[in-house]
Amino acid sequence: MASFDARALRKTVLDMAFAGSTVHIGCAFSIIELLAVLYRSHLRYPGNDPQATDRDYLVLSKGHGVMAQYACMRELGWLKDEAFSGYFADGSDLKGLSDSRIPGLEVTSGSLGHGFSVGLGMAMGAKLRGTDQKTYALVGDGEINEGPIWEGALFAAHHELKNFIVIVDENGFQAMGRTQDVLRLGAIQSKFESFGFEARTIDGHDEAAIDHAIEQLWASSSTAPKALIAKTVKGKGVPFMEHNNIWHYTRLNQETYAQALAAVAGSAS
Numbered sequence: 001m002a003s004f005d006a007r008a009l010r011k012t013v014l015d016m017a018f019a020g021s022t023v024h025i026g027c028a029f030s031i032i033e034l035l036a037v038l039y040r041s042h043l044r045y046p047g048n049d050p051q052a053t054d055r056d057y058l059v060l061s062k063g064h065g066v067m068a069q070y071a072c073m074r075e076l077g078w079l080k081d082e083a084f085s086g087y088f089a090d091g092s093d094l095k096g097l098s099d100s101r102i103p104g105l106e107v108t109s110g111s112l113g114h115g116f117s118v119g120l121g122m123a124m125g126a127k128l129r130g131t132d133q134k135t136y137a138l139v140g141d142g143e144i145n146e147g148p149i150w151e152g153a154l155f156a157a158h159h160e161l162k163n164f165i166v167i168v169d170e171n172g173f174q175a176m177g178r179t180q181d182v183l184r185l186g187a188i189q190s191k192f193e194s195f196g197f198e199a200r201t202i203d204g205h206d207e208a209a210i211d212h213a214i215e216q217l218w219a220s221s222s223t224a225p226k227a228l229i230a231k232t233v234k235g236k237g238v239p240f241m242e243h244n245n246i247w248h249y250t251r252l253n254q255e256t257y258a259q260a261l262a263a264v265a266g267s268a269s
Contacts (some may be wrong), residue, residue, distance in 0.1 A: 002075035004036035006207075010237045010264045012071035012084065018257045020088025022096055026235035026247035028068040030171040030204070031138060034230055037210040038136060039072045050078055050104035056133055057122045059106050061115025062140035062169060063098035066105070070094060073104045113146030115139070116166065120152050123164035123225075134218070138167045142174025145183045150195065156225040157196025165217060165226040166192070169204065171234040173245045192227035204230025238263045 013028050038058060046052045050073075060069055073079045079094075086092050093102060097110035106122070109115040119137035126133040139149065156164055168188055172179055179185055189199045198220055202209045210230070217226040234248075235241030238260045252260065 002039070002072075002077075004040045004072060004075055006032050006036055006237070007264055007267055009036060009068065009071040009075070010267070011261065012074060013067045014252070014257065014260050014264065016067050016070065016084050016087045018252045019085055020092075020096075021251050022088050023249045023251060024064045024067065024096065025250075025252070026173075026241050026245070027062065027140070027169075027171070028065045029236045029238070029241065030232040030234045031062075031065050031068050031169050032071075032236065033205045033207050034138065034167060034169065034210060034232075035068050035072050037207050037214070039076065041211055042134075042214055043136070044134075045076075048076060050076075054131060054133060057106050057119065057126075057135040059109070059115045059119035059122070059135065059137040060098045061107075061109050061119070061137050062112065062143055063107075063109030063115065064096065065138075065140075065169075066096070066098045069098070069105065076104075078104050112140070112143040113148040116143075116149050117152040117155075119166075120156050120161065120164060123156070123161045124159060126163055127159070127161060133163065135164045136167060137164070138169065140174065141168055141170040141172065141179050141185060141188065142182065144168065144185065144188070145174075145179075153192065153195040153197065153225075160223040161225045162220075162223045165214070165228060166197075167228045167230060169232055170229055171232040172243075173234045173248070175248055177245065189227070189229045192229075196224055197227040198222050198224045199227040199229065201229040201231065204232035205236055237267045 044056045100108045123135040192199045200213045241247040
């Protein structure tokens, strides 16, 4: 059974990023624990089949964090080792954004704000079919600058989509700077609550807290959709990447790759 160890997942991300000379490391690292808990304890894939008709849905709306999801899919055996060593090489199937042509990735995302609404459509479909499928949409905090997020939130509350959880990766940054400087978000939990969601705020790197909060939200008798606000650190696990937004678009060289691997190996998370 896959363990989804956070250090191993971060190492896989580093290996991919170095092999492919690609970016978006920091925003993958902030969601590692969130994805580890979801795949380990909550997402249902009958027969370990990413295309099972009665599976739960995970929509990575912040599609640029996809290396973290690829790392989890490797743990499940859905992706083979050669896909990682050949990441971004000619002919590679794996892209730098979530691509629905890869089994296990539910949507093609990267145009921020869209994946949230697609996830709501999946949740609505499950409700209409009368299934017990659950839908999770993982969004960035900068992403919720987008108007479609709040239009979708109104839709979710109106239709009482209690089978839906949005998880906000609140790492405090977006591509061009701090969210506080680009467009102040205020109290995100209060905002979702004002739109009719049942909401919780947790430490997004505390796996026990993540697990407990998700269990609490699903155990609620409320018909409201759910929101989990995860306070995270962009670049978590590598000190020189933490809270350093240059790692949104900076590529690893041999030296920084070795330093990052050493930091992850020694990390307690």
